[in-house]
Amino acid sequence: MKNEAENENNDIVQEAEEIVSESCEDQNVEAKEVDQGEDGTSSGSSEHADLMDSLKRERADFRNYKNRAEQEMAKARTCGIQHVVKQLLPVLDEIGRAKDAGDLDDGSPFTSIATKLETVVSKLEVTKFGVKGEVFDPKLHEALTNRSAQDEENSLDGAVIIDQVVEPGYKYEDKIIRVAKVITVSA
Numbered sequence: 001m002k003n004e005a006e007n008e009n010n011d012i013v014q015e016a017e018e019i020v021s022e023s024c025e026d027q028n029v030e031a032k033e034v035d036q037g038e039d040g041t042s043s044g045s046s047e048h049a050d051l052m053d054s055l056k057r058e059r060a061d062f063r064n065y066k067n068r069a070e071q072e073m074a075k076a077r078t079c080g081i082q083h084v085v086k087q088l089l090p091v092l093d094e095i096g097r098a099k100d101a102g103d104l105d106d107g108s109p110f111t112s113i114a115t116k117l118e119t120v121v122s123k124l125e126v127t128k129f130g131v132k133g134e135v136f137d138p139k140l141h142e143a144l145t146n147r148s149a150q151d152e153e154n155s156l157d158g159a160v161i162i163d164q165v166v167e168p169g170y171k172y173e174d175k176i177i178r179v180a181k182v183i184t185v186s187a
Contacts, residue, residue, distance in 0.1 A: 012056060019051060078172065085126050085170060085177050091117065093167060130168045130180025136160040140169055140176065146184045160186040 095114045098104050104111045130141060136159075144166055162182045169180030 012052075012059060015055060019055060078175070081124050081126070082172055082175065082177055085121065085124070085172065088117070088121065089170065089178060092121065092170075096168065124172070126170055126172050126177070128168045128170055130162065130165045130182055132162055132165060134162045136162055136182070136184050140179060141182045141184075142179045143184045144181055146186055148186065160184050 095104075095117065098110075098114070104114060136143060141162065143160075146160070147163070161184065162180075163185040164183040165180060166183065167178070167181040170177040
């Protein structure tokens with residue numbers, strides 16, 4: 001990382017020197033000729049330093065602009081994927097219900113379409129969550145009903161467990177698109 005910074009600084013210095021030499025050539029002034037100020041110091045080095053500072057500021061502004069643009073593009077992509085997936089949720093829910101009911105026979109055209117749609121959603125890195133037996137998390141799940149586990153043979157040690165998933169939840173990266181709607185069991 002240090003080498004990259006040093007290389008970048010060397011590039012900046014080299015670019016600045018090229019700009020200064022081009023500037024001097026444009027003004028028909030040779031690089032060796034330097035105007036003397038009233039106090040006898042050269043104003044060429046001062047001008048050189050000013051141009052270097054200006055160049056460094058412009059490069060920093062450009063880097064900041066580039067970083068902001070990349071962040072905005074990533075945010076727009078995330079929002080776009082979330083919007084499309086929200087529109088597809090009813091279709092994904094119907095596919096899940098059809099699978100649960102056994103209506104998707106192997107080899108049927110609808111099975112092929114359902115598989116392709118689920119593949120596309122998974123390629124977008126949208127994950128499905130909310131599984132029977134999972135611990136209930138109010139940030140991820142919405143409990144539609146809760147029943148007591150007194151009639152259960154197993155003790156849940158006070159935990160609230162998902163007993164049935166009515167609608168699975170979906171998330172993209174760390175953002176929840178839809179919470180899972182579940183029925184829970186508590187001790």
